[in-house]
Amino acid sequence: MKFTKMQGCGNDYVYVNCLREKVDNPPELAIAVSDRHFGIGSDGLILIKASDKADFMMDMYNADGSSSAMCGNGIRCVAKYVYDYGLTKEKNISIETGAGIKYLKLAVEDGRVAEVTVDMGHPITRPALIPVKGEEERIIAKPIKVGGEEYKVTCVSMGNPHAVVFVEDTKKVEIEKTGPLFEHHEWFPERTNTEFIHVVDRNNIDMRVWERGSGETLACGTGACASVYACILNGLTEDEVKVKLLGGELIVRYDREKDLIFMTGPAVTVFDGELL
Numbered sequence: 001m002k003f004t005k006m007q008g009c010g011n012d013y014v015y016v017n018c019l020r021e022k023v024d025n026p027p028e029l030a031i032a033v034s035d036r037h038f039g040i041g042s043d044g045l046i047l048i049k050a051s052d053k054a055d056f057m058m059d060m061y062n063a064d065g066s067s068s069a070m071c072g073n074g075i076r077c078v079a080k081y082v083y084d085y086g087l088t089k090e091k092n093i094s095i096e097t098g099a100g101i102k103y104l105k106l107a108v109e110d111g112r113v114a115e116v117t118v119d120m121g122h123p124i125t126r127p128a129l130i131p132v133k134g135e136e137e138r139i140i141a142k143p144i145k146v147g148g149e150e151y152k153v154t155c156v157s158m159g160n161p162h163a164v165v166f167v168e169d170t171k172k173v174e175i176e177k178t179g180p181l182f183e184h185h186e187w188f189p190e191r192t193n194t195e196f197i198h199v200v201d202r203n204n205i206d207m208r209v210w211e212r213g214s215g216e217t218l219a220c221g222t223g224a225c226a227s228v229y230a231c232i233l234n235g236l237t238e239d240e241v242k243v244k245l246l247g248g249e250l251i252v253r254y255d256r257e258k259d260l261i262f263m264t265g266p267a268v269t270v271f272d273g274e275l276l
């Protein structure tokens with residue numbers, strides 16, 4: 001089976017072109033390829049498929065084999081993949097996901113994809129749709145007890161669940177301890193991704209993320225979008241913010257008129273390979 005390893009801000013996945021390859025058991029393959037010692041090494045697996053509703057379809061799996069409806073860094077790489085490997089000549093590409101069709105724009109310089117902008121759609125705050133337990137209309141800075149500590153959490157879905165908490169210093173977060181406690185907290189029936197955010201100023205934030213199903217990763221695109229929207233809901237930033245992650249930077253812009261979030265960032269091919 002031929003594959004390509006790609007990364008966006010260090011959030012790395014193994015990509016398989018399912019227009020050519022057949023994958024019988026995606027969860028099993030995701031666990032195998034993600035292993036950093038016995039596999040290829042990645043945060044998960046992304047299958048590129050045909051779609052009857054959009055130009056292509058993205059089917060994504062975390063390192064533990066669980067699937068997610070959306071992956072922000074992954075979808076930028078899918079757009080780069082289909083362009084670079086000649087599956088399309090278009091620079092405006094639509095991709096079907098579990099969270100609806102997303103629209104992407106490639107910035108190509110000297111024949112190379114320099115960066116990709118994604119219309120990430122509407123941020124979702126209704127608790128039942130995230131999903132997170134709660135009777136209120138939106139969960140903004142709500143106290144939550146995690147591992148004996150109290151945090152204030154803001155919950156947003158970008159097609160997948162995010163719990164955003166604000167901290168003084170992201171470097172001091174004991175993420176290996178706290179991340180799993182949030183992920184499996186009883187408030188989140190489908191588990192959650194958790195973002196730890198330090199607001200630097202009204203246009204810049206630092207972020208660390210504990211991803212559902214993959215643990216700490218160097219970046220999370222949906223997490224960056226959810227975090228910027230959480231900042232806006234808490235009155236902490238303007239509508240355009242640079243998000244500094246462990247593996248790079250993303251620009252996230254909230255279009256207030258259309259209630260849409262746009263994310264711009266890199267998409268990089270690491271290597272092609274063949275699984276034996």
Ligand SMILES: N[C@@H](CCC[C@H](N)C(=O)O)C(=O)O
Binds near residue numbers: 062193212214222
């Ligand atoms: N890294 C991704 C998100 C991947 C899915 C997530 N772990 C989940 O289970 O929802 C991104 O860039 O958005």
